[in-house]
Amino acid sequence: MAFTARSQETRAAILAAARRRFAADGYERATVRAIAADAGIDPSMVIRYYRSKDGLFAAAVDIDLRLPDPASLPPGRAGEALVRHFLELWEGDGPGEVLTVLLRSAVTNENAAERMRTIFATQVATALGPDVDDGPTRGALVASQLLGLALCRYILRLPPLVALPVDTLVADLAPTVQRYIGAPLE
Incomplete structure (x- = not known):
């Protein structure tokens, strides 16, 4: 479906408003009416482009994490690269x-939780590389560290964690993530 420049601008405005509203209110409390008001359009335009709140949410959280290629990483440095990459994503x-x-919404909405599981199961496990035994389990362990960090630093905003510089976080978390990637699992 080809979109005119004006419709592309409208779609972009809707997505930007939706991301802000979903981030502030979570999936459950965000409404199509509020998102439309934030975008400066009629709610019917949101439905026209995205069919429903679920469709809008799916479009708003479509993300490629652009994880580093495992083959491009020095041996034993994948944990450091993943932690730094995720911090750069969250900080930008x-x-x-x-x-x-996604993180705010996944706590209260099953569709958001499933989207988060899919992203992390496919993208993080793949980023560990084909030579990693038990990639799904290791990917889940890596995700537990990265999502726990994100929850505490960016959602709950725990002051000591917010105050830590990125390089300190990388230095402190990378060994744990690296262990999940390469050490024998019990």
Whole structure:
């Protein structure tokens, strides 16, 4: 389906408003009416482009984590690369906002939780590389560290964790993530 420049602008405005609203209110409390008001359009336009709140949410949280290729990483440094990459995603605009929306919403909405599980199961497990035994389990362990960090630093905003510089977080978390990637699992 080809979109005109004006409809592309409208779609972009809707997605930006939806990400802000979902991030602030979570999936359950965000409404199509509020998102439309934030975008400066009629609610019927949201439905026209995205069919439903679920369709809008799916579009708003569509994300490629752009994880580093495991073959490009020095041996024993994948944990460091993954922690740094995720911190850069969360600290930046765009992907960080989408991840915030997903994490906030996944706690109360099963569709959001499933989306988060799919993203982390496919993208993180794949980023560990084909030579990693038990990739899904290791990917889940890595995700537990990264999502726990994100919850505490970006959602709950625990002051000591918020105050830590990125390099300190990388240094402190990378060995644990690296162990999940390469050490024998019990």
